[in-house]
Amino acid sequence: MPRFKDFRPAGVIPATLLALNHDLSIDERQTRKHLRDCALVDGVSAVTVNGHASEVHACSFDEQRQILAASLAEVGDKVPLISGIYADGSIEAARLAKMAEHEGASCLLVFPPNSMSMGGQLRPEMALAHYSRIADATDLPIIAFQYPMASGLGYTFDTLLKLFESVPTIAAIKDWSNDVMLHEKHVRTFQGLPRPVNVLTTHSSWLMASLTLGCNGLLSGSGSVIADLQVALFGAVQAGDLRLAQAINDRIVPLSQAFYASPFLDMHNRMKEALVLLGRLDKAVVRPPLVKITDEEVALIGKALEQAGIRREGAMPMAA
Structure with missing residues (x-):
């Protein structure tokens, strides 16, 4: 059963990383520490596991259950846990959803099946069938992951409206439409429906601009590193404090x-390296086909951390 009943996805939601040992097995101790680092940031409303950031594409069903169970044991009494549903087949997606509810997740983040990439946008009934099968397996609220239309996995505007009507447990979308006009249309339309559907931006490369359009939250892998800055930015935008928002965004x-x-596929690889530089993880291991980034790129990440004013754990605070 969900730990947080009647959870409605909104606010700042980091998508957490997965710590791995050098033999590519799950490092549960470090993963749990990372969960605490993200979940216990004041102002975080929930955390996500089994998403892109935690390399769900390379994790088995049993490993996903292990990750969710460990995460719930570590922080599940403090914040709602959102579990990703990543599967090419709807039957497997429903099995994952039922498992997530049984373990105690409070919400699901449903990825589009890669099997729809070769023309699924022309068959909206496929998306309806996928979500309906998941909703039949669980009563948990659902976040629909909206991909860019150019990927072949994005849902058209009309298809999303049909999904919301047919699957009332859809409570939000994770909007990665990567189209400013369409993104604003989502915000203005979906959050104003008779049964509102929150727009959680994941446009993390232009986060401030996205939030100013009126998103009711954000769900971001970079929250695994800068959850505190995202909380501060979201709060400043919500308060209408442009100068403060600009100052936070500069960092x-x-x-x-x-x-x-x-x-782009190296984004979470880079975040692991950032956490190592900050002393929050002891190693940055990824599962193939992902591979370690170069020392030169790690140095660039270190420079970016300095520019952002983020110090290694235990380092002396910067002078005012």
Whole structure:
């Protein structure tokens, strides 16, 4: 059963990383520490596991259950846990959803099936079938992960409206439409529906601009490193304090440019390296086909951390 009943996804939600040993097994001790580092930041409303940031593509069903169970044991009494549902088949997605509810997750983040990439946008009934099967397996609230339309995995605006009507447990979208006009249309329309659907931005490379459009929250992998700055930025935007928001954003920008540089797929790899530099993880190991980034790029991440004014754990505070 969910630990936090009637949870509604909103506010600042970090997507957490997965610590691995050198033999590529899960380092549960370090993963639990990382969960605490993210979940216990004042102002964080929930944390996400089994998402892109935790390399869900390379984790088995049993490993995903292990990650969720360990996360719940560590921080589940303090914040709601959102568990990703990443599967190419709807039957497996429903099995993951039922497992997540049984373990105690409070919400699901449903990824689009890669099996829809070759024309699924022309068959909206496929998305409806996928979400309906998941909703039949659990009553947990759902966050629909909206990809860019150019990826072949994004849902059209009309398909999203049909999903919201057909699957009332969809409470939010994680918006990665990567299209400013469409993103604003999502914010203005979905949050104003008779049964509102929150827009949680994941446009972390232009976070301030996205939040100013009126998003009711953010769900971001970079929150694994800068949850405190994201909380501060979200609060400043919500308060209408433009100068403060700009000042916070000035600290975030060097890191967003480092994390989300090309190739984009290395973003969470880079975040692990940042946590090592900060003394929050003891190693940055990723599972193939991801591979370790170069020493030169690690040095650039270190420079970005300095520009952001983020110090290594135990370091002397910076002079005012």
